[in-house]
Amino acid sequence: MPGKIKILYIDDEPNNLTGFKASFRIDYQVFTALDTTEAEIILEKHPDIHVIFCDQRMPVKTGVEFFGEMRSRFPLPVRILLTAYTDIESVIDAINHGHIFRYVKKPWNDADIMSAIEEANKFYISNSLLTVKNEELKIAYNELDKFAYSVSHDIRGPLSGILGAINVAANLNSVTEMKEMLALMEKSVKKLDVFILSMHDYYTLQRGELQLTEIDMNYLVAGMQDMYKVYANAHQISFTAEVNQQEPFRCDAFILKLILNNLLSNAFKYQRKELDNKRVALRIEVSRGTATFWVADNGIGIPRHHTEEIFTLFFRATSQEAGSGFGLYNVKDALIKLNGDIKVDSVLGEGTTFTITIPNK
Amino acid sequence: MKHRFIVIDDSELDCFIAEKMIKHTIENEQVIAFTEAARALEYITQQGAVTDQPKAILLLDVLMPVVSGFDFVEAFEQLPPDVQRSYLLVALTSTMNKNDLSRISGYKSVKHLLDKPITAEALLALLGEIDATAGEPLAGSL
Structure with a gap:
């Protein structure tokens, strides 16, 4: 102390x-x-x-x-x-x-007083810790409640949808209708899968300890480009990446990829479908002990009054695409672990830019 | 007496299922589905009061992002009484906790509850309920 x-x-x-x-x-x-x-x-x-x-x-x-x-x-x-x-x-x-x-x-005698002070101080500290832990527990319980409720809804939702589809199958007359329904069922299953993966990320973030390695930003970016290439082409979205790494950077690779993946997949997902020049841009700069990442898109944007809430667990600002509700929460959580920071700049109907800063470990 | 149906559910799959269930179970073609409650509200407002047909049955999912079933009902109850009288609200319930369940059934305009996934039996039972209570006088409502 x-x-x-x-x-x-x-x-x-x-x-x-x-x-x-x-x-x-x-x-x-x-x-x-x-x-x-x-x-x-x-x-x-x-x-x-x-x-x-x-x-x-x-x-x-x-x-x-x-x-x-x-x-x-x-x-x-x-x-x-x-x-x-x-x-x-x-x-x-x-x-x-x-x-x-x-x-x-x-x-x-002085010794008695001093030993009394030391004993008393230990007592004081353990009591304060107790109060702090109680507060933390209260928060954790609240989160658990919210979590249990949302999880049961978000897992049961797709599953009961599929059950309903199976019920309906008995009544379908044409193969076209059946195929239409199967395509919708596939969407449900994928949504469920994404949700479970995000939940897994959530837990990994909660429990894991940092594993620091040297990060080569060019290599990281190449991996991202590989991952999104197919989707980008299929949806006519241009994906540009720029790296300016002036010094070595140590960080937890898993957490870094989690952050970038969540932001990039959002950028690709929340596009304005009719737009001709859809784009997602990633820029990374490492200098003077800090790595800065910009993930920008010209998609649907986020309403101004939601820019704080989007980081809340299970908050959805749009019904356009199915999000798991975990993504940005996980990003925020990850950044807390890395002592980093995130800023959102968005105009509804025009696009969004997320700026992340992470100090070198 | 053929009721018109409107389905509001953020899941495309659930809308599809509701549509098919209705069409095949009661052989009813008049089903309109919305995945966004806001769009449905626009539609209802535009349609205005419908007096020459039986009430349209509105199947409403409760837990939806952006505009939830709760938000929808609250907006619905602000509409002029004769518009409200053209619709019969049925809340679609699924994995809802007690608080949400009692909250949605607490709304005056929510007349019935239906569990998801919708089954043929449940749909027929609901229609039986609706047609049975249809003969009751409207004194004191809305």
Whole structure:
């Protein structure tokens, strides 16, 4: 943890405050307060105080009372009581009710205080981690719910379609109709396959660790061109690629290909069918420790108010082509893993450009 | 009494199936399919109120991208009452959770539910239901 641990000491005797500060200000950032009101002001200003020492015998209220009261307002700092008196009953009571973590006898010796601080700090850190983990779990559960719902719909959908088609087959009279239906069934099956593959990518991204290798952008691009050549020709889409790699670049090849594939397949899919000069352009530049990728198309574009939402799981901005709903989510996820970034520039009806930046590892 | 049918489903295959099922089960040729709810709304708005024929039965898929079945029903209920009276909304349900199911059946204009994939038996049962309730007075509706 960067910086010194912040601790607060409350005591009605100024000499004690001075003595405490003098002893510990080198190792810790020490705040002091003469009374509980002053203490609360300091706690408001410094919510990252980890440990609070409080004297038990004070004029307005005892340390135990103070801790019991402020606990709900300031739940995070760990509470330690300083007591010279054998006020054992109330101290034990306080410990048992969780109002205080432990007590230290007055007059203290430095070693006792320091070990109390270290123990208290460990407790503080594990509690904070717990809170963080709880938040993460909540998010994960929410995602799981959304996921389970969408998955059952997106998997069952095509399957029940095919079942329905089989039912209808009994009623079809002509081979032409049958062929028409078979073509539609094929589309369903492919859609299902794409979905399952994307889901597989999703899981791989979640679990996997980065495997860094040197990337030759020209080689990467050649692979992409190979992959999309047939589709591009069949649909009269021109596919251009430009590479400017000025230095070696290390990255996870699987994740990089996942990102580019998702963006390229979208670019090819969401074209304006009637357009004569349909094109998809890929440009890569590696210089000064960063790789920048531009994937541009002159297709249907994305409505302005959706440019944030398209990265949400299962969000679809168009019903024109069947997307799995995973693609851009996976891209965003992948970029988080690589510490990269993505920007969308799109005009509805004119085209879209995605700009990706990834730092060299 | 031949009902006209309109099918709204984002899956081409499901539209095809619905069409074929209707044509072969009830020998009815009047089926129009839309894969986009927005297009269907345009069509209905253009058609206006239809008074010289029995109501058109509208099979509506609920879970669709961009304009969902929910969006469609909400827009539909904004149309003039005599246009609404020309249609009978049937929601196509499939793998829907309880919330979505109760939400779609909560709409006033959604009169029936039909499970996907549509089978001949389910279609005939639906028509039986529709024709049975057709004789009831319209007092208090719309």
